[in-house]
Amino acid sequence: MEQLRLVHAEVVRQRATVLQRTGNMHTRAAILVTASGVFSTVQANNWVTGWQFISITLSVVAAVIGLWAMRPSSGVDANATLYFQERLAADPYSTEHSIVTDSMEGLSDDLQRIERAAKLIVAGYGILALAWLAMPITVGLMHAKLI
Numbered sequence: 459m460e461q462l463r464l465v466h467a468e469v470v471r472q473r474a475t476v477l478q479r480t481g482n483m484h485t486r487a488a489i490l491v492t493a494s495g496v497f498s499t500v501q502a503n504n505w506v507t508g509w510q511f512i513s514i515t516l517s518v519v520a521a522v523i524g525l526w527a528m529r530p531s532s533g534v535d536a537n538a539t540l541y542f543q544e545r546l547a548a549d550p551y552s553t554e555h556s557i558v559t560d561s562m563e564g565l566s567d568d569l570q571r572i573e574r575a576a577k578l579i580v581a582g583y584g585i586l587a588l589a590w591l592a593m594p595i596t597v598g599l600m601h602a603k604l605i
Contacts, residue, residue: 462554469561476568483527483575490524490582497589516589523582527575 498517501510548556 466558486579487524487527491521494521513589513592520582520586527578
């Protein structure tokens with residue numbers, strides 16, 4: 459019984475950490491969306507050539523990726539009310555074991571969602587960097603009369 463309580467405490471601790479990491483991912487995604495929006499707005503207001511469309515499109519794609527990373531998603535979680543009657547009739551060890559098992563599944567699901575969001579956000583920042591690089595390159599090529 460003591461080992462199960464230790465595992466339960468660790469799962470609760472890790473779920474709190476995951477919740478904090480999720481908030482951090484949402485903050486990074488919000489910064490990506492904001493930076494992409496500002497960049498695309500500045501580029502659209504200083505329209506010089508059709509080639510800027512590439513830069514604006516890349517920044518819009520980065521913003522969409524940031525929004526996608528922030529989307530709410532429902533994960534697996536221990537549902538105390540769903541199994542209330544069943545758990546009430548069971549012995550305390552079985553009840554705690556089923557709660558810990560459900561919480562561990564939720565933790566695993568949350569960790570997978572965070573990893574996917576992190577990869578999306580990194581890709582979004584990469585695309586935004588390409589948008590920033592595309593603008594001076596296309597304007598430079600245009601002034602050199604190469605395009």
